[in-house]
Amino acid sequence: MSNRSDTWSDLELDLDGDTLREECGVFGIFGHPDAAAITALGLHALQHRGQEAAGIVSFDGSRFHSERKLGLVGDSFSDRGTIERLEGTSAVGHVRYSTTGETVLRNVQPLFAELDVGGFAVAHNGNLTNGLTLRRDLIRDGAICQSTTDTEVIVHLVARSRKGGVVERFVDAIRRIEGAYALVALTNKKLIGARDPHGIRPLVIGELDGRYILASETCALDIIGARFVRDVENGEVVVITDAGIESLRFAPPQAERPCVFEYIYFARPDSVVNGRSVYAARKAFGAELAREAPADADVIVPVPDSGVPAAIGFAQACGVPYELGIIRNHYVGRTFIQPTQSVRELGVRLKHSANRAVVEGKRIVLVDDSLVRGTTSVKIVRMMREAGAREVHFRIASPPITHPDFYGIDTPEREKLLAATHDLEGMRAYIGADSLAFLSVEGLYRGLGCERRNPARPQFTDHCFTGDYPTALTDLTVATPRKLALLAEAD
Numbered sequence: 001m002s003n004r005s006d007t008w009s010d011l012e013l014d015l016d017g018d019t020l021r022e023e024c025g026v027f028g029i030f031g032h033p034d035a036a037a038i039t040a041l042g043l044h045a046l047q048h049r050g051q052e053a054a055g056i057v058s059f060d061g062s063r064f065h066s067e068r069k070l071g072l073v074g075d076s077f078s079d080r081g082t083i084e085r086l087e088g089t090s091a092v093g094h095v096r097y098s099t100t101g102e103t104v105l106r107n108v109q110p111l112f113a114e115l116d117v118g119g120f121a122v123a124h125n126g127n128l129t130n131g132l133t134l135r136r137d138l139i140r141d142g143a144i145c146q147s148t149t150d151t152e153v154i155v156h157l158v159a160r161s162r163k164g165g166v167v168e169r170f171v172d173a174i175r176r177i178e179g180a181y182a183l184v185a186l187t188n189k190k191l192i193g194a195r196d197p198h199g200i201r202p203l204v205i206g207e208l209d210g211r212y213i214l215a216s217e218t219c220a221l222d223i224i225g226a227r228f229v230r231d232v233e234n235g236e237v238v239v240i241t242d243a244g245i246e247s248l249r250f251a252p253p254q255a256e257r258p259c260v261f262e263y264i265y266f267a268r269p270d271s272v273v274n275g276r277s278v279y280a281a282r283k284a285f286g287a288e289l290a291r292e293a294p295a296d297a298d299v300i301v302p303v304p305d306s307g308v309p310a311a312i313g314f315a316q317a318c319g320v321p322y323e324l325g326i327i328r329n330h331y332v333g334r335t336f337i338q339p340t341q342s343v344r345e346l347g348v349r350l351k352h353s354a355n356r357a358v359v360e361g362k363r364i365v366l367v368d369d370s371l372v373r374g375t376t377s378v379k380i381v382r383m384m385r386e387a388g389a390r391e392v393h394f395r396i397a398s399p400p401i402t403h404p405d406f407y408g409i410d411t412p413e414r415e416k417l418l419a420a421t422h423d424l425e426g427m428r429a430y431i432g433a434d435s436l437a438f439l440s441v442e443g444l445y446r447g448l449g450c451e452r453r454n455p456a457r458p459q460f461t462d463h464c465f466t467g468d469y470p471t472a473l474t475d476l477t478v479a480t481p482r483k484l485a486l487l488a489e490a491d
Helices: 035-045 080-085 131-140 151-160 166-174 261-266 278-292 308-318 341-345 347-351 375-386 424-431 441-447 481-490
Strands: 025-029 053-059 064-070 090-096 111-115 118-128 179-186 191-195 204-208 211-215 227-231 236-241 244-249 299-302 326-328 352-354 363-368 391-396 435-438
Touching: 025 035, 025 118, 025 179, 025 191, 035 053, 035 080, 035 090, 035 211, 053 118, 064 080, 064 118, 090 118, 090 179, 111 151, 118 131, 118 151, 131 151, 151 166, 166 179, 166 191, 166 236, 191 211, 211 236, 261 278, 278 308, 278 391, 278 441, 299 308, 308 363, 326 375, 352 375, 363 375, 375 391, 375 424, 424 435
Parallel strands: 299 363, 363 391, 391 435
Antiparallel strands: 025 090, 025 211, 053 064, 053 090, 111 118, 118 179, 179 191, 191 236, 204 211, 204 227, 236 244, 326 352
């Protein structure tokens, strides 16, 4: 889930550094006596997908129970009292990173509402590209919105549907939404999962003690000892009840286009996404990069942590030693580095330290997963030179990011993407490296074990590199600044 906010200026996103921000993670389990505790563990495994807030809604057969907290899962759901308050044998959970908008309790998921067909809780990973337009129409029609999340639009659409049962209403609602989404919903008698028609966002089915689970990634199944069953297919709704799993199609069959950034950055390395090992894919990206853009060097250094698998692959492919030339401090809290600009400038040193014994006097190749604005890359290159590196070559294990994302990834508007405003030499000069190279789009596909057979219909959602968006971007083409201003006033 992401929050496409209510003013035009809020659509102008910004990033503090070179890192793409995570999306969100969802989890659900049906019919297990330890539902809440298992959901909390699953959310722990998905913490990398969102660190701003977490929530769990459970159902005990007669009542729904909700706990939604700001902060990390471990800070909110590790005490016995919280878990005991989440009574019941079914639960859904969510970890949140908002691409825009406020981090406030009213936006924390799962969202819950009492409908005329019973209680309904829903959690969402992705972003609706027509969410603002739908929200505007709902508000004009008398809807009262309690949050600024696009997920609330889904709740209203389910509530207003004229269909009979809750599953029919759910299907009716998601047929009206556009964009990228993986949804888990809990009702009085059902756990429901859905994946968008292109399969942009991931969702898997697992099984534990004969009970079924829905989760964003397989790593959430591994942490609880669950068995992977299969991926939810693109355009599929799965309905889990005491009788088992029922599968429904809500959209015509079409080619699946999963987001390629799940393999580059978002998913945990130990996850398997759409049948591919994320770790193996990242190593393969590094190996392809070494073949495409070799460098005369003494040591290969990863930019931790997301650049590590690609750096291993790069080093193995070119036969140059791999060393930890940068040490990451995992215990720096985000709030600690916020107060003043001078402290912010030291942020990269708080998070990363040069390992002088490895880099001094050496020709080094830095390997990172992606480059967004380039600001952190500037600081890391400078750090390596101050530690005595003789040459610093930068290699990026993905293509240049030239277009913003509208499917749940926090990227700036195009004017703030370094690759959209600079040529290769300009980017190299900006970050201060002796050389700079990116993995090609073709190399990215080779790393995934396939070819980009038809540039007009790629096998993955790769719009950040190609500008080929797989869905309509209704809010950008229909929602004018005036309309968005009216929406903000209504909210």
